[in-house]
Amino acid sequence: MSQAPSLARVGTAIRGEFPIFDTATYLNSCSQGALSVRVRDAVESWLAGWDENGAEWDFWVERNEAFRTAIARLLHASGDDVAVTTSVSQGVSGLVSALDLAGERNRIVISEYEFPTVGQIAHAQELRGAEVVHVRPDPDGSIPPERFAEAIDERTALVCCTTLSYRSGHRHDVGAIAEAAHAAGALVLADSYQACGAIELDVHSLGADAVTGGTVKYLLGTSGLGFMWVRPEVRKRLVPLQTGWFADEDIFAMSIADYSPHASARRFDAGTPPVPSLYAGVAGISLVEEAGVPAIETHVSSLVDRLLDGLDALGAGVVTPRDPRRRGPLVCIRALDVAALVSALAADRIVVSSREDKLRVALHVYNVDEDVDTLLEALARNRALLA
Numbered sequence: 001m002s003q004a005p006s007l008a009r010v011g012t013a014i015r016g017e018f019p020i021f022d023t024a025t026y027l028n029s030c031s032q033g034a035l036s037v038r039v040r041d042a043v044e045s046w047l048a049g050w051d052e053n054g055a056e057w058d059f060w061v062e063r064n065e066a067f068r069t070a071i072a073r074l075l076h077a078s079g080d081d082v083a084v085t086t087s088v089s090q091g092v093s094g095l096v097s098a099l100d101l102a103g104e105r106n107r108i109v110i111s112e113y114e115f116p117t118v119g120q121i122a123h124a125q126e127l128r129g130a131e132v133v134h135v136r137p138d139p140d141g142s143i144p145p146e147r148f149a150e151a152i153d154e155r156t157a158l159v160c161c162t163t164l165s166y167r168s169g170h171r172h173d174v175g176a177i178a179e180a181a182h183a184a185g186a187l188v189l190a191d192s193y194q195a196c197g198a199i200e201l202d203v204h205s206l207g208a209d210a211v212t213g214g215t216v217k218y219l220l221g222t223s224g225l226g227f228m229w230v231r232p233e234v235r236k237r238l239v240p241l242q243t244g245w246f247a248d249e250d251i252f253a254m255s256i257a258d259y260s261p262h263a264s265a266r267r268f269d270a271g272t273p274p275v276p277s278l279y280a281g282v283a284g285i286s287l288v289e290e291a292g293v294p295a296i297e298t299h300v301s302s303l304v305d306r307l308l309d310g311l312d313a314l315g316a317g318v319v320t321p322r323d324p325r326r327r328g329p330l331v332c333i334r335a336l337d338v339a340a341l342v343s344a345l346a347a348d349r350i351v352v353s354s355r356e357d358k359l360r361v362a363l364h365v366y367n368v369d370e371d372v373d374t375l376l377e378a379l380a381r382n383r384a385l386l387a
């Protein structure tokens with residue numbers, strides 16, 4: 001490997017945990033993180049425990065709490081402020097269900113870079129009186145905080161600004177957007193699925209009132225598991241209408257006589273936790289924590305620099321911003337025939353993905369310079385397919 005050995009558990013120091021690198025150049029963490037031996041072992045231990053002991057309820061509930069605590073550490077938050085969900089969709093639906101959208105403050109502002117689930121949930125609220133306002137990118141593809149500020153006023157209940165766009169790699173200035181939203185009395189949701197695990201997120205400085213994500217991508221777990229942090233000061237006035245027994249103030253009271261949501265962010269939990277995904281999620285996050293998100297961010301940033309330099313040399317059309325503060329682990333490249341390009345790369349055992357007419361290349365803790373070079377060589381061979 002061309003990189004110098006690193007003290008942090010990044011690059012060559014961690015790659016051996018991920019068997020896919022024996023046979024492929026994996027650059028698709030924006031879709032799904034690579035499977036590690038550790039995550040496989042964790043899922044197998046769930047099966048073994050089920051076989052040996054039957055219903056291990058106590059241990060399963062403990063895994064749920066281990067996950068909540070791990071997310072809290074990752075976000076520099078308290079576990080009391082973290083809900084465990086089965087998806088971003090569940091968390092966002094619960095959050096929105098707690099908003100009064102029947103009165104004057106009935107607007108939901110969403111960026112054009114939101115994941116479909118956020119836009120669809122926002123528009124679903126039109127059925128109960130909401131108005132949805134879209135914030136569109138400038139010609140250079142960025143959505144500066146001023147565009148949000150123009151769309152926000154005293155009618156705004158919620159502003160949705162994904163931390164990092166799944167389809168362009170743009171990173172929003174969540175802090176500045178939150179400032180404009182808070183000045184107008186609106187809440188801010190930062191869907192951070194494309195950031196958590198790859199970009200350092202501290203809820204104290206991020207500025208959002210709710211931060212959500214899941215374990216499929218840079219947290220190296222699997223599907224069926226997500227989280228939502230909710231600022232404690234605002235949580236108290238948010239009573240979700242979407243709920244379940246795991247959100248109750250006493251799960252095992254087994255009462256059907258009332259609705260008493262838990263005082264903590266647990267009020268945004270719902271039903272039986274996704275047990276296999278919890279085993280995978282806790283194990284995946286342990287790898288992220290061993291490396292440390294700041295070290296991952298630095299490592300990924302240098303890989304992205306290398307990739308951008310190579311793309312410039314090819315004259316490729318890069319959609320993702322150059323400014324390191326405005327980008328993260330995802331680089332999107334314009335293609336003339338993106339399906340053909342993804343297939344051509346797959347034939348070379350290079351795993352990438354696409355959205356619209358763009359090739360998506362995602363770099364993470366386990367990638368090394370050679371991955372970038374392998375991709376660049378393949379793109380040079382397929383230059384005719386790039387815009």
Ligand SMILES: Cc1ncc(COP(=O)(O)O)c(C=O)c1O
Pocket residue numbers: 086087088089090115117162164166191192193194214226
């Ligand atoms: C930014 C973003 N939000 C949300 C999701 C998925 O949401 P959910 O957990 O509801 O499937 C994804 C990815 O698939 C995503 O990239």
